[in-house]
Amino acid sequence: MAYDMKQTQTAKRLRSAVLLVALAGLLGGCATSGNPKDPIEGFNRAMYGFNEAVDAVVIKPVAQGYDYVLPSPVRTGVTNFFGNIADLFIGVNNLLQGKPDQAVSDLGRVLINSTIGILGLFDVATPAGLEKHEEDFGQTFGRWGVGNGAYVVLPIVGPRTVRDTAGFLLDVTVDPVANVNHVPTRNAMLALRLIDTRADLLPADKVIEEAALDKYTYVRDGYLQRRRSLVYDGNAPREALD
């Protein structure tokens, strides 16, 4: 009985999500504004609408519950744990980008945090002076001079560019978490990481809601600016304003 009810509810939600996508697709089809960075805006808007719907009914509520239930030291521990795993390939990417000193620092972080920081649960490397970096294959390609290509909104994954999609596929291929052999453990870890990341974004959510005239445009332009800044490690030349 309870099972039945749950199933109908899920079905209902799924139906409304599908409806929303269809609607977004209709609206999106005529909303292409000819922005050269976003040639497939119609498709992107539809996918963005779909992602928003999935987020609203599944991911965000779970992230809110997670944020509410877990005491903040535990939350920080989870973020640190996945951050530590990520530091490994951040180091590799720094090496590929010709920044060996940063790569050494990243690998030093992994060593220190995995041992003294008890499997990465505590980030003892940052207070010790080894700053955390943010790198991925998309940024490495950017550093090598590969252009962005079109802006694309991927299902569930969210905003990317063509270049960053290629980078993302590589990121996933080598991702230690995605490569865990025991499938149930792997899936649980992937889900936990997704929810933890989403929970970290909850405060930013409210600010975007307040700021944006059109959320799609606001998120797109924010993503493109952010990625540009990351490729330059925070020192991008300022785009001319006048």
Next chain:
Amino acid sequence: MKYLIGLLAACLFAGSSAASSAAPDTAPDVLVMNVTNEVLEIVRKDKDIQAGNTKKTLELVEAKVLPHFNFQRMTQLSLGREGRQATQEQLKVLSGEFRDLLVRTYSKALTEFRDQEISFKPFKMAATDTDVRVRTEIKQTGGKPVQLDYYLERNAKSWKVYDIEVSGISLVTNYRSSFAQEIRAGGIDGLIRTLQEKNKAADTSSKAK
């Protein structure tokens, strides 16, 4: 050397009165530091603001932060080329509405991130500079610090902020396409209407709370 002494003097005076009244010669980095520290201190002490009193937060931002922003310049920069078709009257209304939107956003951000620690990065400028960037960082537990940079321009009397960059995302640049999109759909007046509607909706929802 002279500049150093001046800066030191500015630091000493800034502690008490200059933070709120912004004496003409407060160096831009000192200005940012003072306003940030003063506002955060009030937010951390004020129980009403912490409980989510939107009105009180807005008042705080109006009184302490706003005087140091140049909204007309921010509006013009966000309009970019599209702004050339706007009349003086339209620009005035527009920058008023844009100001309300930004104040609300800033207040929201302040409430959401009030517990984070902010650090100020080393700052260098020549005495003749009229356009500078002051870099700050929001420390986050378990994450990379968030960059928060202020762009200031020297006016006749004082330094005024004309853009904010969060994690490399410039506020002014980010509004460009949204503004252009609204203007293409309904002209400058269309953009004004959209801003007014957004502000009105936010007003009613905050009153309902």
